[in-house]
Amino acid sequence: MADTVHRPGLDAQGHIRREGSLARVPPAFRPVVSAARERLADTFGTRLNGAYLYGSVPRGTAHVGRSDLDLLVTLHGDPTARDRNATRALEERLDDEFPEVDGVGTLLYARERVLSGLERHDLGWFVSCLCTPLSGEDLAALLPRYRPDALLARETNGDLALLLPRWRERIAAADGTEEARRPLVRFMSRHLVRTGFTLVMPRWNGWTSDLTEMAEVFGLYYPQRAARMRAAAALGREPSGDPAVLASYVDELGPWLAGEYARVHGVKAPRPD
Known part of the structure; x- marks a missing residue:
């Protein structure tokens, strides 16, 4: 049986609150975040459905030179080998140009997969609760609220x-x-x-x-x-x-x-x- 104490990370109804926001991004990391937003749009064009940050950078707990930049991208259609190669090249350029980050990692998914029933309590929860919208559509609006069950x-x-x-x-x-x-x-x-x-x-x-x-x-x-x-x-x-x-x-x-x-x-x- 779950403890009855109201724990951190939950709202008044017992749902997991979305963590992170663009306002919490430390000043030292804002240039690399801005560059990531622009380059993702250039890389994927109209196929880009949405881009998100997750991890320590949008939580405001990142350390210069020690923290990595974590990105999640949703596309219209399944990611291809060409998409993944282009993403790796983008990651390498960002990592080389911005010493503030210790590595860049990007997750690529189709919009339809994030919203699928099979991913409702895994990838869907991740986007809804642990990802901070950076650009494009925010799929959290189409997903349920989640409890720590x-x-x-x-x-x-x-x-x-x-x-x-x-x-x-x-x-x-x-x-x-x-x-x-x-x-x-x-x-x-x-x-x-x-x-x-x-x-x-x-x-x-x-x-x-x-x-x-x-x-x-x-x-x-x-x-x-x-x-x-x-x-x-x-x-x-x-x-x-x-x-x-x-x-x-x-x-x-x-x-x-x-x-x-x-x-x-x-x-x-x-x-x-």
Whole structure:
């Protein structure tokens, strides 16, 4: 049963509030955000349905030279290989020109997919609650309000068991350098902390995107693994390239978390390949 205490991140009706806004973008990041908006429009033209920011930049918590710029783009029609190549080129140019950001990442989706029933409690929720409109149509107006319940937990992060083999492949493909492993540590650390948080989210009955707070909430319900999750949260902010960390994620913490998630919430509905 969920706690009855009113938790952070919810409105008066118990729905997850949309986080972030353009007004919260730190001044140092406004030039790269403006450039991203203009270049996305130039890249996709009339096929661009909407562009969004997410992550620390629109939440106002980004650190110059350490935080990445996260973008989500919706298109009229499915993204093509040409679209993805053009996006990678755009990301590289922004990363090279703006030292304020430590990497640029863009998610590309068809408008129809975001609004589909299959994605209602995953990608749809993500756009509606965690993305800040940058340009174009805001699809949140066509999506429902969301509560931090077991359905949302299952459909957002109930696929960790499927991801772990892919993570092992990515680790094996890295060139063995600190520089190559550091982004993997950051990405996997963040993913595991968020999965740990959503595992207990319905019981805690609230929402946060702060990695430290996510780890602390997880630790309330799994105290024997609290220190491990706190360490992952720290590496999600300041990653190392330690190969032992990656090994522990795919051989220990990840498999345990995937099994516990399936036991508590079930497995995410299958998606097309």
